[in-house]
Amino acid sequence: xxxxxxxxxxxxxxxxxxxxxxxxxxxxxxxxxxxxxxxxxxxxxxxxxxxxxxxxxxxxxxxxxxxxxxxxxxxxxxxxxxxxxxxxxxxxxxxxxxxxxxxxxxxxxxxxxxxxxxxxxxxxxxxxxxxxxxxxxxxxxxxxxxxxxxxxxxxxxxxxxxxxxxxxxxxxxxxxxxxxxxxxxxxxxxxxxx
Numbered sequence: 001x002x003x004x005x006x007x008x009x010x011x012x013x014x015x016x017x018x019x020x021x022x023x024x025x026x027x028x029x030x031x032x033x034x035x036x037x038x039x040x041x042x043x044x045x046x047x048x049x050x051x052x053x054x055x056x057x058x059x060x061x062x063x064x065x066x067x068x069x070x071x072x073x074x075x076x077x078x079x080x081x082x083x084x085x086x087x088x089x090x091x092x093x094x095x096x097x098x099x100x101x102x103x104x105x106x107x108x109x110x111x112x113x114x115x116x117x118x119x120x121x122x123x124x125x126x127x128x129x130x131x132x133x134x135x136x137x138x139x140x141x142x143x144x145x146x147x148x149x150x151x152x153x154x155x156x157x158x159x160x161x162x163x164x165x166x167x168x169x170x171x172x173x174x175x176x177x178x179x180x181x182x183x184x185x186x187x188x189x190x191x192x193x194x
Contacts, residue, residue: 011088014088015056015085033146038060040066047112048071053081063089091168118144138192141189147164172191
């Protein structure tokens with residue numbers, strides 16, 4: 001099996017080209033995108049949330065799998081990056097791109113619930129984690145990437161990753177799978193005990 005032979009979303013190549021033109025160096029890889037597309041497709045009429053829009057590369061996988069009654073909110077704090085994403089995602093009823101600090105958004109939106117959250121930024125992953133997990137519907141997914149050692153990690157980052165994984169493992173309301181694949185992925189499902 002060749003897990004690198006992945007069909008990309010129609011707009012992926014154009015977004016990638018614009019990303020490379022501005023030296024955007026933080027894209028999620030193709031395997032992560034493929035997994036996101038599969039998980040999103042499992043939630044018809046779904047409500048999705050992404051932290052770390054960047055230029056919209058991972059967002060393209062999410063939108064590619066959404067049905068007509070689904071929606072996604074994507075959050076980033078860099079207007080230069082998300083201006084590229086906004087130029088490709090113009091359906092502002094189904095795709096909402098917000099330039100804001102993710103921690104502020106999380107704090108002010110605790111009444112919302114999502115079928116899938118992809119946390120590809122510090123907010124939602126290393127910051128405001130409990131508040132982010134509270135946003136996941138029972139049976140919903142919480143997905144994080146970059147859990148395997150990366151050459152660009154700053155000193156001490158591996159300890160943060162280890163603490164995060166240990167904490168997720170300790171939660172009784174979560175079921176998780178750690179994948180030593182792609183950049184190191186963790187897929188979490190919120191368990192409904194009610």
